[in-house]
Amino acid sequence: MRWSCRRFEFLFPRPALVMGIVNVTPDSFSDGGRYFDPEAAIAHARELVAEGADLLDVGGESTRPNATPVPEAEELRRVLPVIEELARQVPVPVSVDTRKTGVARAALAAGASLVNDVEARRTDDALWRVVADAQAGYVCMHMQGTPATMQQNPSYNDVVREVGEFFTDRLARLAQCGVGPDQVALDVGIGFGKDLAHNLDLLAGLESYKGLHRPLLLGVSRKSFLGRLLGADLDARLPGALACTAWAANAGVQVFRTHDVAATCQALRVIEALRARAATAACPGL
Numbered sequence: 001m002r003w004s005c006r007r008f009e010f011l012f013p014r015p016a017l018v019m020g021i022v023n024v025t026p027d028s029f030s031d032g033g034r035y036f037d038p039e040a041a042i043a044h045a046r047e048l049v050a051e052g053a054d055l056l057d058v059g060g061e062s063t064r065p066n067a068t069p070v071p072e073a074e075e076l077r078r079v080l081p082v083i084e085e086l087a088r089q090v091p092v093p094v095s096v097d098t099r100k101t102g103v104a105r106a107a108l109a110a111g112a113s114l115v116n117d118v119e120a121r122r123t124d125d126a127l128w129r130v131v132a133d134a135q136a137g138y139v140c141m142h143m144q145g146t147p148a149t150m151q152q153n154p155s156y157n158d159v160v161r162e163v164g165e166f167f168t169d170r171l172a173r174l175a176q177c178g179v180g181p182d183q184v185a186l187d188v189g190i191g192f193g194k195d196l197a198h199n200l201d202l203l204a205g206l207e208s209y210k211g212l213h214r215p216l217l218l219g220v221s222r223k224s225f226l227g228r229l230l231g232a233d234l235d236a237r238l239p240g241a242l243a244c245t246a247w248a249a250n251a252g253v254q255v256f257r258t259h260d261v262a263a264t265c266q267a268l269r270v271i272e273a274l275r276a277r278a279a280t281a282a283c284p285g286l
Helices: 038-051 072-089 101-109 126-134 159-176 196-204 206-212 224-230 238-250 261-282
Strands: 002-005 008-011 017-023 055-059 094-097 114-117 137-141 184-187 216-219 255-258
Touching (some): 017 038, 038 055, 038 072, 038 261, 072 094, 101 114, 101 126, 159 184, 159 206, 196 238, 206 216, 224 238, 238 261
Parallel strands (some): 017 055, 017 255, 055 094, 094 114, 137 184, 184 216
Antiparallel strands (some): 002 008
């Protein structure tokens, strides 16, 4: 299985990829304001690469619950200087985390290699055609509602099945717009229009998406469902996130989006070493 992101290409099976989060925002739920200055964001991104990040995800609009939308001009002002510099400075793909077609187009022109689209449920196809024209990578994430409304009584009959049906539909629609399956990774959207039970159901059911033959991306870093499950404050959720990472890696997830790159890399490399040792023990003649 291949994931193509312009000049970058990832072939699976391979060690799991870690996507480091770079929030160029004053109001993101985890680190809002810490990296709002472009120089601070660029320095932080370089640190994430040094810690082992395989990709960087740059966002200029918070998508936390009840977040206020950011005008396109402001989002561009925030992200473009960061993306331009990172595309020149770092040896890994730079992703733009945006819902706006204009921002995606400008970010790709500035050197981004993929678009992380939390609003893949969109009804228009303009952003998808921008991705197709650039031959960029694309993260197709499931969200019920919008960031402003998504946690207002989310409802499903069968969340695992419904998210799978959404992915199947999106892959077909993306192909109609010229976005090939090799460009697409899938994200179940933990915390985006899901309550605690929905999030746990999705984590428990991750293996059901293997038949789609696309890389799965998972973002659980510091999210509020861990706080509700564990009674843990924001800064105390890393152990829970790493437990989800271990579970998801064994379920076949290949890409992990996180604030905590060094810790996530360590957890994944240990899991992979143990998996390799177990395979050798099961087949001693190899």
